[in-house]
Amino acid sequence: MAATDTRGNIGADIHFSEASVSAQDQSQTAFDVIVVGSGAGAMTAAVTAADQGLSVLVVEKSDKFGGTSAISGGGIWIPNNHYFKRIGGRDSHDQALTYLRAATAGRVDERRLLAYLEHAPKMIHYLEKKSRVRYAVAHKYPDYYQHLPGALPGGRSLDPELFDTSLLGDELNNLRSPSPSTLLMGRIAWTARDAHKAMARERGWRFKIMGLMLRYQLDLRWRRKTRMDRRAGLGSALVCALRRSLMDRKVPLWLKTDFQELVLEGGREGGKVSGIVVDQGGVRRTLTARKAVIFGAGGFEQNQQLREKYLPGPTRAGWSATPPGCNTGAALLAGQAAGAATDLLEWCWWAPTIAVPKEEKPRGVFAERAFPGAIVVNGLGRRFVNEAAPYLEFVDSMYKDNAATGGRSIPAWVIFDAHFRFNYAMGPLMPGQVMPDSRLRKEWLGSVYWKADSLAGLAEQIGVDAAGLAATVDSMNDYARTGIDADFARGGNAFDRYYGDVNVKPNPCLAPIAKGPFYAMRLDAGDIGTKGGLLTNADAQVIRADGSPIPGLYAIGNTSASVMGTAYPGAGGTLGPAMTFGYIAAHHIARGA
Structure with a gap:
């Protein structure tokens, strides 16, 4: 997905009649659930929690929403999904479990594997019915470890459909710009299926590219506003769809709200998480979470000190393909301070x-x-x-x-x-x-x-x-x-x-x-994020070394130790679990378990 446009921001501000939701009232300080981070897992958790009747706040440290998800391919690895079945594909829970057992090689509690396999298909079916998120099956995209039992030659990776960004109104100005490498010619949105057709030079690939370029050029009303494509693709499409889904539910997302520490009732041993402390432009505020805090704040790959402490050397934050200044490990450190166990801290989602x-x-x-x-x-x-x-x-x-x-x-x-x-x-x-x-x-x-x-x-x-x-x-x-x-x-x-x-x-x-x-x-x-983090159970609760949960604290995505262990079983093996365990966490909180 190479491109030539190297600017950090691919479009100037675009103004619509709909008011920006970033100007929401921020006087409220107590919510049922506070989600830290605004990537795909975090926003999935927030959408699901809101649908369960919970009041939700999403806080994001940067001035852009979407996190690393926004610059990713946006794919999700969902075994036994209904999209594949719709086109006659064959997969099963047992076959996928066989594959995951082989890939993770005993590094992961099997209860977490089972939770993922049970809830991942439910999660994406739920989002298809209840939100703006739309996917299609990348039926030719194989699992990564074709030599392992249970692997499939395609059908488990799902690819986001394009999203019309005009639906975001002024909130489009707050989207983290996609990486130039995810855009055709540095500016034109496409799906991973389109990109594969072009890169593999399959029959008709030139016509596909010509069609995408014509679609972009002939969108004359939009061209008068910006060079940015009206449509978002890949990870940008996913986070735009989730952001619009939060707007539909009037869930507030506070940008430039930097998580600092957890609020604990009862002390480190046996204490309950009851809120967070944030920094907003140098002003510290305490926010109350009546039921729970969900960490979806990414890993620690942008923290050079933590890299040197945990990762193999040589290691450089400057080699990471994730946004500089984000994913600095604040949630990891706060969880450790609250007594959380950790795992896989020596691993990244490596990528040259x-x-x-x-x-x-x-x-x-x-x-x-x-x-x-x-x-x-x-x-x-x-x-x-x-x-x-x-x-x-x-x-x-x-x-x-x-x-x-x-x-x-x-x-x-x-x-x-x-x-x-x-x-x-x-x-x-x-x-x-x-x-x-x-x-x-x-x-x-x-x-x-x-x-x-x-x-x-x-x-x-x-x-x-x-x-x-x-x-x-x-x-x-x-x-x-x-x-x-x-x-x-x-x-x-x-x-x-x-x-x-x-x-x-x-x-x-x-x-x-x-x-x-x-x-x-x-x-x-390089890497696309760290793989290790706070250890969680099958309900996404953060746990201590003895296996007991820290009440009121959940972790998903790269803030948590990956359910995939040291493996990467297929395209979307990062975002699929992040979104699934966000969905699981929201339901667990709503049940009051």
Whole structure:
């Protein structure tokens, strides 16, 4: 989903007749439920709690709503969902449980797995009926671990439908701008299904792109207001739909309201959470939660001190693809101060990233690693992983190889030739047939990409062993001819091939690297959020080391230790659980259990 527009904000303020809900009365200080954070999980919890007759407040530390969800792909991994069944797909609770047991390998309490499998289909069915959220099944998107029992070649990942942002009124000005990498040409919304069709070069892909561009250009009334697409896609579509659903219910969302600490009745041992303390422009306020506080505030990936404390090294907040200044671990620290147990703090939702000058955050590299004709090497010029592997496993392999080679895999380098450059995207580089080198920003040469007439010259520029790189390229060229990657079996399963070029034979993920000039781009050990956090039970209650719940405190999303353990079972394995356990938490609170 590469793009060329690198601005932090893709549209100027847009003004509508409908008043902005950000100007709501903020004199009220007591609510049944206070939700900290405004990502997909947090807003799902708020929508569901409001529907249960509870008074709800959502607080967000930044001046934009949507959190990391807004810049994500917006997909949700929902086994046994009704969308797949509608088109004749076959899945079952037991098959999905078999898969999750294998993927999580005993790291997660099975009661949490069972809760997820029971409630995830109910959650998305509920939102379809009761809210503005709309999804479609990405029936070709495979589970990530095709070698595990219970995996499916498609049907469990759901893709958001496009959302008409004019329905937000002035509140659109408060939306966190989508990442340029999630937009066609840096400005046009599309679905993940559209993106897959284009990237895999399936039949009709050119007509699909032409149609999307025409739709955008011919929306003349909207074009007179802004360059921003009227429609939102992917994660932006999801958070817009949820925000509109909160507006329908008149649920207040307070921006620039920074969570500081929990209010505990009865002390740390056995105490009940009864509210929160926030900072609003330097003014501290205490807000009362009569029933519960739900943490949906993200992880700690933007806190360098916590990264160094918990994550493997080397580690940099600047490598993360999440919004700077957000997700600094305040909820984690508050939960620990209240006696909460934690788990998985050494793990992230890893994803390799590429830094682009003048962009607020690096770009994750997801689909491009599967395109034929690009390889990733360490400082010795050697491959160390199947480039098309799931992004979590890719960066995990970076760390393992970095330890084995004495620090030669962080950063790693993606290498490709002129043929690849002309036909495919890589990070911010659009295919050369659309965006030739002459149209790239001059400052990118030597910072975003490196270029040389020979592999040896390229190796010298980036500090990679030239002999090792030459030997690796020779081997890969042989593999491209046979279609078999003898080292890492790239292209050997349905997930690898999902983003491969269907027109390349015999293996859609393999092509020779032979035509100069040659290119390199730096890959850092990035992430799309931390994976570990406060330990919770099957009802999303935060628990102590002895398993007892902390009354009045719930955690979802990346504030909690992932129900997926150290695994990433499929596209949407982050947002699916966040939204599901938000739904579970709201019902549990309403029952007064």
